[in-house]
Amino acid sequence: GIVRQMVAQEALQLSESKYRKIFENVQDVFFQTDVNGIFTDISPSILRYSGYRREELIGTPVVQYYWDPQDRTGFVTALQQKKEIADFEIRMKARHGGLVHASVNAHLLYDAAGIPTGVEGSIRDITERKHAEEALRNTNELLERVFSVGHIQIAYMDRDFNFIRVNDAYAASTEGRSPEYFIGKNHFALYPYKENERIFRSVIESGEPYHAYNRAFEYAGRPERGISYWDWTLLPVKAADKSVQGLVMILQDVTERRRSAEEKEKLEHQLRQAQKMEAIGQLAGGIAHDFNNILSTIIGYGSILQMKMGKADPLRVNADYLIEAANRAAHLTRSLLAFSRKQVMNPRPVDLNGIMTNVEQFLRRIIGEDIEIRTRTAGGELIINADTGQIEQVLMNLATNARDAMPKGGVLGIEAGLLRMDEEFIKAHGYGEVGDYAVISVSDSGMGMDGETRKRIFEPFFTTKELGRGTGLGLAIVYGIVQQHHGFINVYSEPGSGTTFRIYLPIEHAAVPEAPVPESAYPARGNETILLAEDDETLRTMTSTILQEFGYTVIAAVDGDDALLQFRENEDRIQLLMLDMIMPKRTGNEVYEEIVRRRPDMKAIFISGYTPERMRIRTVAGQGIAEIQKPILPKDLLRKIRELLDTKSI
Numbered sequence: 001g002i003v004r005q006m007v008a009q010e011a012l013q014l015s016e017s018k019y020r021k022i023f024e025n026v027q028d029v030f031f032q033t034d035v036n037g038i039f040t041d042i043s044p045s046i047l048r049y050s051g052y053r054r055e056e057l058i059g060t061p062v063v064q065y066y067w068d069p070q071d072r073t074g075f076v077t078a079l080q081q082k083k084e085i086a087d088f089e090i091r092m093k094a095r096h097g098g099l100v101h102a103s104v105n106a107h108l109l110y111d112a113a114g115i116p117t118g119v120e121g122s123i124r125d126i127t128e129r130k131h132a133e134e135a136l137r138n139t140n141e142l143l144e145r146v147f148s149v150g151h152i153q154i155a156y157m158d159r160d161f162n163f164i165r166v167n168d169a170y171a172a173s174t175e176g177r178s179p180e181y182f183i184g185k186n187h188f189a190l191y192p193y194k195e196n197e198r199i200f201r202s203v204i205e206s207g208e209p210y211h212a213y214n215r216a217f218e219y220a221g222r223p224e225r226g227i228s229y230w231d232w233t234l235l236p237v238k239a240a241d242k243s244v245q246g247l248v249m250i251l252q253d254v255t256e257r258r259r260s261a262e263e264k265e266k267l268e269h270q271l272r273q274a275q276k277m278e279a280i281g282q283l284a285g286g287i288a289h290d291f292n293n294i295l296s297t298i299i300g301y302g303s304i305l306q307m308k309m310g311k312a313d314p315l316r317v318n319a320d321y322l323i324e325a326a327n328r329a330a331h332l333t334r335s336l337l338a339f340s341r342k343q344v345m346n347p348r349p350v351d352l353n354g355i356m357t358n359v360e361q362f363l364r365r366i367i368g369e370d371i372e373i374r375t376r377t378a379g380g381e382l383i384i385n386a387d388t389g390q391i392e393q394v395l396m397n398l399a400t401n402a403r404d405a406m407p408k409g410g411v412l413g414i415e416a417g418l419l420r421m422d423e424e425f426i427k428a429h430g431y432g433e434v435g436d437y438a439v440i441s442v443s444d445s446g447m448g449m450d451g452e453t454r455k456r457i458f459e460p461f462f463t464t465k466e467l468g469r470g471t472g473l474g475l476a477i478v479y480g481i482v483q484q485h486h487g488f489i490n491v492y493s494e495p496g497s498g499t500t501f502r503i504y505l506p507i508e509h510a511a512v513p514e515a516p517v518p519e520s521a522y523p524a525r526g527n528e529t530i531l532l533a534e535d536d537e538t539l540r541t542m543t544s545t546i547l548q549e550f551g552y553t554v555i556a557a558v559d560g561d562d563a564l565l566q567f568r569e570n571e572d573r574i575q576l577l578m579l580d581m582i583m584p585k586r587t588g589n590e591v592y593e594e595i596v597r598r599r600p601d602m603k604a605i606f607i608s609g610y611t612p613e614r615m616r617i618r619t620v621a622g623q624g625i626a627e628i629q630k631p632i633l634p635k636d637l638l639r640k641i642r643e644l645l646d647t648k649s650i
């Protein structure tokens with residue numbers, strides 16, 4: 001009996017030893033508490049989890065190690081109700097304030113009488129798992145936010161292009177459908193585009209992404225929605241074995257961005273065009289003064305020749321041709337200045353029909369016989385506020401261009417009409433202001449032009465003509481004149497189909513003034529003394545000669561200071577000033593202001609090559625002051641002199 005007892009005791013000790021080894025080395029934490037929740041035993045592995053040693057915990061209440069008292073309440077309640085619980089998650093405090101997530105398995109302990117004496121169980125550290133779950137949850141939330149982003153459309157399809165899921169933006173783009181509408185439906189059953197289907201299949205077969213930018217799209221059967229433009233990406237979805245399981249499509253509507261870019265390009269083109277026109281304007285303004293001096297001299301001496309020749313003189317025709325050529329050159333200068341907007345216009349209410357009639361008569365003399373001219377004026381008056389000479393120049397330039405576009409002959413049509421420009425017209429054409437407009441159409445049956453040429457025809461110096469047949473300024477001048485008259489111009493043309501220019505000029509709601517009574521050839525002679533200030537020697541000599549031919553006494557000055565000196569020496573003799581606006585040392589305006597301090601009643605004629613700004617003269621215009629533009633026409637100058645001298649001062 002004693003031996004049997006000793007064997008049983010050794011077996012028990014061995015069993016307890018094995019249990020203790022398992023208890024002390026197991027990864028999970030085993031614990032026991034009494035009925036009051038005091039640790040009575042706990043495995044040493046708790047040190048790895050919480051930083052507490054086994055000896056520190058035994059004899060201490062479990063409650064002080066809960067992270068949140070609510071966890072203890074839930075644990076106790078569940079254990080009381082079920083007597084045994086599995087995988088109950090709690091949060092525990094670590095030694096240095098850290099948080100440990102734990103999964104607990106536990107059951108109640110009872111004595112022989114069935115009364116609970118404590119709790120026994122195991123604790124497993126699931127902190128890493130909880131962190132992984134949190135990271136996964138955050139990732140899913142991020143992906144969900146990306147998937148649901150408002151302006152980007154996303155669709156997920158299987159490899160047969162059946163929708164698995166779409167986001168709200170994608171659904172809303174199709175007449176406000178819900179995302180659920182698409183699930184299970186085939187993409188190409190809804191959007192049957194063969195070219196797109198080919199691209200989709202290439203992504204599935206190759207496993208390579210596809211990107212497209214600014215791709216045009218038009219809704220089938222819905223032409224009223226127009227063409228939109230999209231950036232889109234196709235991304236293959238691959239399984240672990242690299243096989244393609246599906247497709248993600250990402251779309252972004254870039255229609256507005258494209259339109260903004262086109263508008264920016266258009267504005268940049270307009271800026272470049274304006275800069276080119278400003279450049280030719282600077283050039284025109286720079287040459288106008290000297291060139292007009294030369295023309296004034298030619299016209300002046302030619303006029304002297306005419307005066308000294310009888311009409312029957314066989315050489316008279318040479319003088320006539322000389323003056324005609326100079327007048328054409330002067331007209332070109334005025335056109336350049338009109339183009340550059342430095343020419344002072346003389347607008348007045350005129351009937352466009354009358355201008356067309358005058359131009360038609362001239363065109364029939366210069367346009368070849370192989371070109372038929374067809375004109376049609378409006379049924380009633382078309383009153384515009386315009387400089388007649390400049391509008392005639394526009395029609396001449398367009399007609400000349402049309403003639404050159406029809407080397408083998410053809411039809412030149414010039415037509416006038418009335419148009420009410422409304423918001424719909426402006427929206428359709430991209431230019432204009434609401435109002436009534438006279439429309440001039442100049443068309444030809446010539447060779448026409450392509451799109452690139454149409455874009456550039458109003459550029460200074462751009463020409464399609466061979467060397468020697470064009471300066472490239474004709475249409476640029478037309479553009480400048482139309483702009484100066486607050487109008488608009490457009491061109492319609494296709495290669496081989498002719499060209500039509502349309503010009504829109506605002507209607508003037510005013511009566512046309514009566515035509516002036518024709519002036520006699522030359523005004524009466526005079527005997528007054530005139531102070532002539534002109535820095536160009538040739539022009540000064542020519543002007544002096546003409547004035548002297550008509551009886552005037554001329555005191556000549558070479559610049560502004562000389563003009564003041566000559567005036568001081570001859571103040572009592574001088575009845576009229578003739579002052580070039582631009583002179584060395586002092587301008588004509590400065591000379592005048594100096595003189596009127598001594599002689600407030602002094603009359604003056606200002607001679608100007610061009611006027612970039614209005615003259616600032618303190619005396620009220622019309623009281624002894626006049627202006628004459630270069631090139632000087634002797635008849636106009638002599639007439640202006642007599643008008644001033646014969647007018648009594650106020």
